[in-house]
Amino acid sequence: MMQDTHQLRCTGCARVIAYEDLKDTFRCPECGELYEVEYPAWSASAATAAKRNFPNPSALRWLWKERRASTDPKDQSGVWRFREVLPILRDEENIVSLREGNTPLYTLPRAGRESGVAELYAKHQGMNPTGSFKDTGMTAALSVARERGFSWVACASTGNTSAAMAAYAARAGMRSLVLIPQGKIAWGKLSQAVDYGALTCQLRTDFDGCVRVLSEVVRRAPVYLLNSVNPYRLEGQKTPALEIAEEFDWHAPDHLIVPGGNLANSSALGKAFLEMKHLGLVERVPKISVIQAEGANPLYRSMQSSDGRELAPVEAHTRASAIRIGNPASWKKAVRVVHATGGWVEQVSEAEIALAKAEIGAEGIGCEPASAVTLAGLKKFVAAGKVDSSETVVLLLTGHTLKDSDYTIHYHRGDLLREDERDPLRAEIEATRRNPVELDADADQVLRALDRAAGL
Numbered sequence: 001m002m003q004d005t006h007q008l009r010c011t012g013c014a015r016v017i018a019y020e021d022l023k024d025t026f027r028c029p030e031c032g033e034l035y036e037v038e039y040p041a042w043s044a045s046a047a048t049a050a051k052r053n054f055p056n057p058s059a060l061r062w063l064w065k066e067r068r069a070s071t072d073p074k075d076q077s078g079v080w081r082f083r084e085v086l087p088i089l090r091d092e093e094n095i096v097s098l099r100e101g102n103t104p105l106y107t108l109p110r111a112g113r114e115s116g117v118a119e120l121y122a123k124h125q126g127m128n129p130t131g132s133f134k135d136t137g138m139t140a141a142l143s144v145a146r147e148r149g150f151s152w153v154a155c156a157s158t159g160n161t162s163a164a165m166a167a168y169a170a171r172a173g174m175r176s177l178v179l180i181p182q183g184k185i186a187w188g189k190l191s192q193a194v195d196y197g198a199l200t201c202q203l204r205t206d207f208d209g210c211v212r213v214l215s216e217v218v219r220r221a222p223v224y225l226l227n228s229v230n231p232y233r234l235e236g237q238k239t240p241a242l243e244i245a246e247e248f249d250w251h252a253p254d255h256l257i258v259p260g261g262n263l264a265n266s267s268a269l270g271k272a273f274l275e276m277k278h279l280g281l282v283e284r285v286p287k288i289s290v291i292q293a294e295g296a297n298p299l300y301r302s303m304q305s306s307d308g309r310e311l312a313p314v315e316a317h318t319r320a321s322a323i324r325i326g327n328p329a330s331w332k333k334a335v336r337v338v339h340a341t342g343g344w345v346e347q348v349s350e351a352e353i354a355l356a357k358a359e360i361g362a363e364g365i366g367c368e369p370a371s372a373v374t375l376a377g378l379k380k381f382v383a384a385g386k387v388d389s390s391e392t393v394v395l396l397l398t399g400h401t402l403k404d405s406d407y408t409i410h411y412h413r414g415d416l417l418r419e420d421e422r423d424p425l426r427a428e429i430e431a432t433r434r435n436p437v438e439l440d441a442d443a444d445q446v447l448r449a450l451d452r453a454a455g456l
């Protein structure tokens with residue numbers, strides 16, 4: 001009998017199950033922990049893995065590059081281009097793709113100079129089809145849902161997961177159910193979910209409350225859960241790490257900094273780099289560090305108080321609504337990645353996030369607030385002497401600036417932050433504000449504004 005290409009290993013008790021035995025909430029019935037996908041032929045954890053069966057790293061590097069010139073839709077996807085390291089489907093005909101991935105790696109020369117790092121890059125996952133990093137995970141998990149014959153998919157979301165899920169479900173001809181916290185997600189994201197035809201329920205609770213309700217819904221109705229507890233999401237979200245390695249000619253950068261919310265993304269990127277090293281695709285892994293907002297910092301607190309052994313949920317508050325999460329599902333996976341790669345967990349204030357977002361915007365790139373925690377965190381690492389000027393650092397920007405344009409307008413208008421929040425960074429913030437100037441339809445007035453802006 002042919003061996004299945006993948007199986008699932010519980011990250012708590014290490015029990016391995018066949019993928020058909022995965023239950024609706026994706027938690028181990030023995031210990032309640034989450035699963036991760038394991039490949040019997042080559043995963044480090046698999047007892048059946050033998051080096052002679054490993055794919056050849058040089059052949060893989062060549063094949064993945066060649067596919068960029070192919071016209072086959074599978075090859076044009078920045079996720080499925082790497083399908084040898086995510087063989088999760090029985091039949092590739094089930095792939096649902098919007099040509100996700102293959103996102104740009106930009107240099108950030110000004111932010112690099114100002115933060116004291118010579119080689120600073122932004123891997124911009126906001127340049128995906130629905131404007132966030134969620135697309136790479138969604139193409140993977142939604143294709144699995146289609147292969148398993150589901151007609152409904154569902155998620156609880158702070159906005160980006162729901163936008164991505166709704167789009168991919170629509171492409172597949174499937175229906176989608178979205179649970180979002182009422183009044184707590186950015187308009188751009190809500191508009192996407194309804195535009196793509198999701199049944200969108202705004203619940204009078206927070207994100208963590210939506211997760212609780214959804215876990216009951218999936219037990220009582222035949223809907224497929226697409227939150228990041230779904231291990232297939234993480235397989236798709238590995239691919240930005242492969243792209244980063246490829247862009248550095250298969251040498252890992254020194255440091256990769258990611259925002260932390262539900263903590264799946266840091267886990268996925270860590271899994272990818274550790275697998276790449278195991279397969280001989282890269283020689284070493286980067287440090288992977290996770291940054292949280294001060295008001296939504298359960299992982300930061302956990303690292304401070306118990307080095308990540310215990311996590312106490314918090315009631316989350318931050319204007320970076322994408323990461324307003326108090327009880328992150330994948331925290332244990334994220335702790336493992338931070339420990340395995342030698343990274344750190346840091347927290348940043350509302351003013352630090354807002355300033356960093358303006359600085360990324362001023363480079364002509366832009367991002368949503370949750371993504372800007374990465375630059376704010378880097379500045380703290382440099383100030384603490386944890387990162388030195390010769391290191392190559394990549395910030396993972398997770399969402400497009402247009403996702404939350406209200407935030408940007410309020411920042412530049414000067415009414416985003418309370419005074420006590422803004423005061424420690426008042427001068428820096430004032431220097432970056434570019435509020436629109438209201439004038440009559442008169443060239444003289446425009447010329448005077450030009451002179452003022454040029455400092456004449």
Ligand code: F0G
Nearest residue numbers: 157158160161261262263264265398399
């Ligand atoms: N950045 C953005 C823009 C996000 O939307 C999210 C999470 C994160 C960072 C954090 O990633 O959860 O893997 O640690 N958004 C989820 C959502 C929760 O529902 O869209 P994480």
